[in-house]
Amino acid sequence: MSRTLQLAEQLISRPSVTPDDAGCQGILGERLARLGFSLETIESGPADFRVTNLWAVRTGTAGAESRTIAFAGHTDVVPTGPLEQWTSHPFTPTHRDGKLYGRGACDMKTSLAAFVVAIEEFLATTPDPRLSLALLLTSDEEGPGVDGTVVVCNALAARGERIDYCIVGEPTAVERCGDMIKNGRRGTMSGKLTVKGVQGHIAYPHLAKNPVHSFAPALAELVAINDAGGWDAGNEYFQPTSWQISNIHAGTGASNVIPGSAVIDFNFRFSTESTPESLQQRVHQVLDSHGLDFTLAWTVGGLPFLTKPGELVEAVQKAIRDETGIETELSTSGGTSDARFIAKICKQVVELGPTNASIHKIDEHIAVAEIEPLKNIYRRTLDRLEALLHV
Numbered sequence: 001m002s003r004t005l006q007l008a009e010q011l012i013s014r015p016s017v018t019p020d021d022a023g024c025q026g027i028l029g030e031r032l033a034r035l036g037f038s039l040e041t042i043e044s045g046p047a048d049f050r051v052t053n054l055w056a057v058r059t060g061t062a063g064a065e066s067r068t069i070a071f072a073g074h075t076d077v078v079p080t081g082p083l084e085q086w087t088s089h090p091f092t093p094t095h096r097d098g099k100l101y102g103r104g105a106c107d108m109k110t111s112l113a114a115f116v117v118a119i120e121e122f123l124a125t126t127p128d129p130r131l132s133l134a135l136l137l138t139s140d141e142e143g144p145g146v147d148g149t150v151v152v153c154n155a156l157a158a159r160g161e162r163i164d165y166c167i168v169g170e171p172t173a174v175e176r177c178g179d180m181i182k183n184g185r186r187g188t189m190s191g192k193l194t195v196k197g198v199q200g201h202i203a204y205p206h207l208a209k210n211p212v213h214s215f216a217p218a219l220a221e222l223v224a225i226n227d228a229g230g231w232d233a234g235n236e237y238f239q240p241t242s243w244q245i246s247n248i249h250a251g252t253g254a255s256n257v258i259p260g261s262a263v264i265d266f267n268f269r270f271s272t273e274s275t276p277e278s279l280q281q282r283v284h285q286v287l288d289s290h291g292l293d294f295t296l297a298w299t300v301g302g303l304p305f306l307t308k309p310g311e312l313v314e315a316v317q318k319a320i321r322d323e324t325g326i327e328t329e330l331s332t333s334g335g336t337s338d339a340r341f342i343a344k345i346c347k348q349v350v351e352l353g354p355t356n357a358s359i360h361k362i363d364e365h366i367a368v369a370e371i372e373p374l375k376n377i378y379r380r381t382l383d384r385l386e387a388l389l390h391v
């Protein structure tokens with residue numbers, strides 16, 4: 001059995017549902033400590049939601065010219081869902097038809113195993129690299145994410161520690177390992193809009209003011225802007241910004257009462273062509289132009305980031321090409337990830353991991369044939385970045 005597969009199975013056996021690390025970071029940290037990494041565990045969060053983070057680093061020999069590459073990821077997994085719907089127990093790694101089944105097989109314990117084995121193999125052939133190596137792990141990526149990667153990034157920033165390149169192991173492949181990587185992600189921002197009216201009897205509308213009716217024309221205008229691609233047109237790397245309502249709620253439940261207020265939840269996924277401020281201003285403009293009485297609370301979940309083709313993207317592209325023959329596609333689509341926090345302290349961040357078709361599902365799995373290539377791509381990337389420090 002391959003060492004990556006073995007380690008992946010060891011991790012899958014740990015029921016590390018957010019925020020419980022269930023000992024995963026200990027297993028990985030121990031392997032790295034043997035290779036000369038220094039380990040730092042940073043715990044964060046309240047007693048009933050304690051998050052475990054690990055920062056492991058091994059300094060290279062290049063001194064002032066050194067570059068640090070960090071592999072980043074999460075040891076936590078999403079809940080299993082109904083156990084009786086799983087063909088085999090989610091925390092008992094099981095093989096069927098060339099696939100490894102278990103919660104976290106894809107998202108993202110196999111990536112974590114591949115990180116560590118890639119580092120081990122790299123150091124076996126390059127015992128004193130000029131490159132500095134690091135691993136950043138959290139047990140809260142699938143949860144609120146407030147005590148996870150962002151806490152480690154803030155700690156690193158506070159003491160002036162630098163990351164030059166970062167590979168996040170999120171599952172990014174569509175059909176085959178290496179066919180897609182993310183070199184950026186859209187931003188996310190939510191709004192909670194409360195349109196105020198006056199509650200009253202349905203039979204006496206002149207004595208009330210229906211907030212659903214007063215919001216309707218503004219809603220039509222917002223939808224029209226969105227459907228016309230009117231927030232922004234996107235750019236070479238990003239699709240146009242999109243806006244979607246996730247919930248509308250009004251009314252008391254009685255059929256003869258005009259509601260006193262309407263609450264509308266919505267979310268923007270935005271490109272680097274827009275900013276939270278520009279989008280907020282535009283929405284306020286529309287609401288004001290319809291004379292609405294409203295309050296609006298905004299939450300910026302993450303700013304967009306982009307890593308333009310450069311040392312890291314090229315090293316990864318070459319590693320994928322050499323290992324699989326695939327010309328990988330650069331993409332910024334999909335949801336957010338912890339890369340948004342890392343991008344604040346690291347200019348070159350990409351996400352590269354296994355096929356994402358079964359993530360968060362019942363019977364999550366990874367094709368066993370995908371595991372060695374993934375580890376080899378990580379190792380080849382290290383070789384490439386090390387070579388850059390020797391020219």
Ligand SMILES: [Zn+2]
Nearest residue numbers: 107108141170
């Ligand atoms: Zn994940």
